[in-house]
Amino acid sequence: MYNELEKIKKVISHYIEISNEEWMSYSSKFQVKEIMKKEIILSQGDICRDVFFVVDGLLRVFFVDNNGEEKTFHFSFENTFSADYESFLKKIPSNYSIQALEDTTIVLMSFEMLHDGYKILANGEKLGRLLAEEYFFIFNDNIQAIYTQSPIVRYNNLIRKFPNILQRIPQHYIASYLNISSVHLSRLKNSQ
Amino acid sequence: MYNELEKIKKVISHYIEISNEEWMSYSSKFQVKEIMKKEIILSQGDICRDVFFVVDGLLRVFFVDNNGEEKTFHFSFENTFSADYESFLKKIPSNYSIQALEDTTIVLMSFEMLHDGYKILANGEKLGRLLAEEYFFIFNDNIQAIYTQSPIVRYNNLIRKFPNILQRIPQHYIASYLNISSVHLSRLKNSQ
DNA sequence: CAATGACGATAACATTTGTTATCAGTTTTA
């Protein structure tokens, strides 16, 4: 418990100043959870009630398209947040599912908690703003990569950014993330 | 002048409560600008110093990829904001250019103004948060469409959402937005 | 430990999509 909350405190402190008193009362509301590999912690269609902070492990965010095919569109590594943030904020059914790719430790942050934070914490609104901005940056970069880079370039960049990704994530999930078939990715890799 | 600011007040009031006194002092800092068709108001590589609010007209957000090809990835219609929001927030060189597709009236909102607003306005931080969230929603929906929908489905949805888009935007820009060649879009349209 | 399933490479083939060029109609510009 101690370590998990220390980690999330470190991340939050990176965004805003938070006093010890504030942290003491605020952090008591966090919920820590251990989830097993393959476990699904958010199902497409359900409302995303919490933002998940990944303390240790790895999550996969995906959805099932009209043809019944799974599309992976995000991996959540250690020390990052994960959620269907639109579902979370608007309280509408989620378009994504979130699944653990490894045994994972997460800290749950509920909608109520975040919104209480807007009032309770001196810099609560700022935290909300910076979280939204951070999410936006991720998606912005992502969309730009899709428009400007070929799949194999995106693949190489991904590996450069996360060198151990191949040991942790099955290749067909990566292909799905690149929005190409697993056969095609295999071909691209072996013909560069 | 009167009408332009009324429009943006209406949009901002949709996000937060803002008193008349606040609006009086705050709105005086807005800058209204008329730009001509084809004029470029943000150039790739420059820092995006302002968020543009489109009062009337139409903007195109695009970038030039590694092969020297223009990729359109967003159209900004009336009553919406436009910017390279990442460049704007981080004060880093913009990856996008923004160009008017019609004679357009915009209201400029500088970084300093937005940040002053965080302090001056009672709900300033909240406004910043909601703007970031709004931007995030747009990109979220966009990325999801790219992953789950075929180009022709995205095209049809686009037309359903903006029925007069074909009269206002050349088809090859729309093809670029769909991330397909203009020849291919032409084919898809005429073979549904 | 045996059975099952997951994983990634590969081949063969089908389909989609891009590229280049041409043309006719329209709009813009000098």
Place this chain on the structure above:
DNA sequence: TAAAACTGATAACAAATGTTATCGTCATTG
């Protein structure tokens, strides 16, 4: 108003990508 640029359709061809199936290896599970 004449020339130039822009626009969208179309054809022919090339390249990229998907689909299906097979196979060997490895991990998981009962």
